Amino acid sequence: MVVVRQIDVARVAGVSQTTVSMVLNERTGGSARISEDTRERVLSAIKKTGYVANPIAQSLAGHRTGMFGVFAFEPMFTAEAGGFYTEFLGGIEAAGEAARKDLLLFTSTVLDEPDNHIYRRNENRLRLTDGAILLGNGEPKMELARLHEDGFPFVYIGRREIPNGEISYVSADYAAATADLVERLVAVGHERLCYVGTGADASASIDRRRAFVDTLRDAGLPVDRPVPAGHGDYAAVRQAVEAGATALLVEPPVGIDELTAVIERAGYRVPADVSVALLGDVHGHSVRPDDWSGYRLPRWEMGMQAVKLLVRLMEDPGGPARRVVVPCLPHDGCTVAPAPRPGRDRR
Amino acid sequence: MVVVRQIDVARVAGVSQTTVSMVLNERTGGSARISEDTRERVLSAIKKTGYVANPIAQSLAGHRTGMFGVFAFEPMFTAEAGGFYTEFLGGIEAAGEAARKDLLLFTSTVLDEPDNHIYRRNENRLRLTDGAILLGNGEPKMELARLHEDGFPFVYIGRREIPNGEISYVSADYAAATADLVERLVAVGHERLCYVGTGADASASIDRRRAFVDTLRDAGLPVDRPVPAGHGDYAAVRQAVEAGATALLVEPPVGIDELTAVIERAGYRVPADVSVALLGDVHGHSVRPDDWSGYRLPRWEMGMQAVKLLVRLMEDPGGPARRVVVPCLPHDGCTVAPAPRPGRDRR
DNA sequence: GCAAGGTGCCAATGCGGATTATTAGCGGCT
């Protein structure tokens, strides 16, 4: 691996290393004056020697690397993830390109230190970059808190909170999307809607449930309690349907396909008897991609916005946390239909 | 952004920066001796100050970055690419993780310098990494040649040749897969096979055509000339079918869906009258993913092997170019069937 | 009592480039 340094160029051109650096950086202010004659000698020496800069040395001296980190707390390209992350990456890639930044993708699985993804063995792997986009589930809160304390600029894709501080994130507007979905179902005649969830207390779940309850209440309709489901157990869902629910709003990661199968096995048709809508994307499950109705995450847009946010964050270091909320995308598949006429036998 | 350096740790522990570095690196050989007492003082100072290493400085001093570059000569995460690259990345990610390397993903589109992807403005962007995996179409031969001259370790995913030298690559065994496919078609009764291609002189195309011709000849069957197709023009294909061809072997990037549509519009049924097989993957086209028969690229495996190759390359700098050939994956969809019985009206 | 051989630590140096402070040279002006 042949390396040509500035000092080598300088020797060829008969000048000092400083002069070479100055020609390359075209500094105009200060006392950086290079005569046209010298500049040309240096440039020709660069061409002759085939000099290329060492980005590592530049970074050390210049305090910037020109890279964004992308850190997922789970592997991104596995078959299970099934392209879930690539849309985020598409937005990140596009915005990163506009910002002229390369993407440093960190591998996430940790072989020997299960709770240290970013910090391990006295290293902060992200420090190699000017700032980072974080995504994925299972993030250790401690690491986020430490990153924030260190003053490292980062943006999470997805809403995240930490104990002592505020972090920047891009989130999807689950509340608005859920409210909208409920309204659309009500508009086509549904009166008994049922919320099927995992009972998780993640902020996204809370938003969705609240929007569900509020919207139903505003419409003057009865609000049933959320029904738990998952892990192959859909008994409660079946009961709800038998009790008269005509529309199910299903929260990921509950699989809509399994749920549909259970309902149909119980003798109901989807969507003729029961409409099923999905509140967001699932990944890691085998879901027929476009068949279901509901709404999906604007993943590309979220990636895009995250980078834009990061750029703004870096322009104003020490500034406050910033948040961007992106609308979800309504999606019409074939699992939602108008409510069955009342009185008609649903079996 | 608060930074703690080794010198700060040293001051707290009452030792020199050298000692801190030595404690961290646990060098045993030479004159690197640290007493247990001192080591503990340093370690506690590290903990107290919250020191984390600066990877850039480590790289500059240590000559390694611990990163692999991944350079695609076209955007990887666009809707058009449609997940084509993610399988490669999956293999790369998995193997990179095993090698404890992070992935530096370079953005490829060049705004102002169309022919300089890797080298631009006196920089070699890849130099930030210890080695790189290259993939994608449209690579400028000059850059590959220069990279090779510079002695930078890299592996191409896909067979590539340069004028003055040999580069390392991982390629798919198109020849064997094509021969196998022809044999399978012959085994189910096909006697008039037709090769549909773009007429490109890429090495992969040459391999496929040769395997097609050789295998047919070995089977004692007539070898028709390859039929050109593409850009919406399938007249020649239609003629071939009307002249009696019962099986079409289609070379990407010709779209199998369009082709099938044209044949069916001409009154033939696929696969009852005409079998259609695809010789590899298409991307950037709207092809129903799993319906077609033929063979596909072992993309995950190729990514995996590329990283392994790169690791070996780096262990033996100055060694010869290395190549790995990976078998393709036969794929059974619904576009291939036994040959129609002769004499039967195919219309 | 003193050379030989360990031990434990540190000053100095280098990695390659950016930035600063400084010097050298030159002409004009008093």
Place this chain on the structure above:
DNA sequence: AGCCGCTAATAATCCGCATTGGCACCTTGC
């Protein structure tokens, strides 16, 4: 002649860390 002002280029530093060579301070052994 002496001073000023300006330009062109260089020497000296620094970025944070790893590594080399060497210096004190012990032990041993005779």
